[in-house]
Amino acid sequence: RGGKPAAKPPAPEQAPLPPLPPLPPKWSEAELAAMNDLRHALEPEISHAVPFPEVVGERRLMRYLRGHKLDVAACSEKMRRMLVWRKEAGIDAIRADIISSRITGPQSLPRYEDMHSIYPIYLPSRRCVDLKGNLVTIERFAFSVEQALHVLGPEDILQYHFYVMELKTLILERLCDDMDAERAAAMRRGEADAFPAEGEGWGALARLNVIRDFKGLQLGALTNSTCRALILDIVKSTSDYYPELMASCAMINVPQIFSGAWRVIRNVCEKATVEKISIVGRNFVPELLKRANPDPNPNPNPKPDP
The missing domain is CATH 1.20.120 (Four Helix Bundle (Hemerythrin (Met), subunit A))
Known part of the structure; x- marks a missing residue:
């Protein structure tokens, strides 16, 4: 009585948790x-x-x-x-500027106001995916060549394009990081459907479903030598230096005048790139509905296109 209470016995040591089993190889x-x-x-x-x-x-x-x-x-x-x-070409400097300037959309890019009026772009978003889980991005090509080249030099247009390409690459890379983290967590929880089939990898390699709208494309875009050279430069460098970013590409509202130009353009593209491109024309809605769900609230976790 009146003395100090007896000390509590020490809690038994808990056995260490067993180490997590290693994840299967990503590739x-x-x-x-x-x-x-x-x-x-x-x-x-x-x-x-x-x-x-x-x-x-x-x-x-x-x-x-x-x-x-x-x-x-x-x-x-x-x-x-x-x-x-x-x-x-200064592409590393462009990529560094995107990060240091915290650029998250085209509205923050150099010459955005001038470029948006002639080359509207809708960057990929996780809120807009096709039926295979590829992010959808839209580009429009209706502009006056004379007006565009009066306001902007070819080097300005080219620089803007590569800012956009670097942004798209970063968006896909961050999506892949998140997809890999989520799948790794699911495998550690023991979810059977998260594990790859035998002999396959599970690393994410997210890609784009590109829609290029040519409604209003003017003949000058194909006959003007400066513009034609610029288009070929953009197409070739994108095909050569940004491999496998594109899962598919639908060219819609393509006018008849484009057919001759397409025979030239396809020759500067990688074969794998050309095989992913389909020219849909004006009756494009049924074709696009095969690729993307118009439901404003689609499945938020579609399986990515391998």
């Missing part, structure tokens, strides 16, 4: 082998490149590899050209 065995070979082949170039993950990380390597059927020799040559081009 298939063949893809991992090709990626390691490609990284080794590009070791000098990558070591001197700005270490942007969406430029020299595993997903960019995988985009090149999947776009060229795991041909390491072809991919290494194309990536070398891409890294040189990024430095010479």
Whole structure:
């Protein structure tokens, strides 16, 4: 009585939680082998490149590899050209400016007011996906060439385009980060449908469903030599240096005058790029409805296009 209460016995030590089992590889065995070979082949170039993950990380390597059927020799040559081009064309500086200036949409881009009037773009958003989970992006090409070139030089238009491409790349990269984190968490919870089939990987490689609207396209866009050269430059550099960003592309409201130009344009594109493009014309609604759900409240978690 009156003394100090007896000390409580120490709580029994809890047994440590068992370690989590390792996750299956993010990429298939063949893809991992090709990626390691490609990284080794590009070791000098990558070591001197700005270490942007969406430029020299595993997903960019995988985009090149999947776009060229795991041909390491072809991919290494194309990536070398891409890294040189990024430095010479100032693309690394554009990417750095997007981050440092906290640019999240085209309205913050240089010359936006001038460009938006001639080249309206709707950036991909997680709120707008097709039936395969690809983000939808829309581009419109109705403008007067003479008016556009009076206000903007070809270099301004080209710079704006690559700002947009870098934004799209960053949007996809962040989506892939989130998709990988969510799937890894689901596998750790033991959700059976989160695990890949035997021999397959599970790493996300999100892509775009591109809709290009040519309604109002004027003949001058194809006959003006400056404009024609600019279009070819944009098409070729996008095809060469942004591989496998596009899952599909529907060209809608395409006028008859475009058919001749398309025969020229397709020759500067990668074969894999051309195969993803369909020219729909004016009766495009039924075709687009096969790809995207008009429901304003679609399934928020569609399975991504592999």
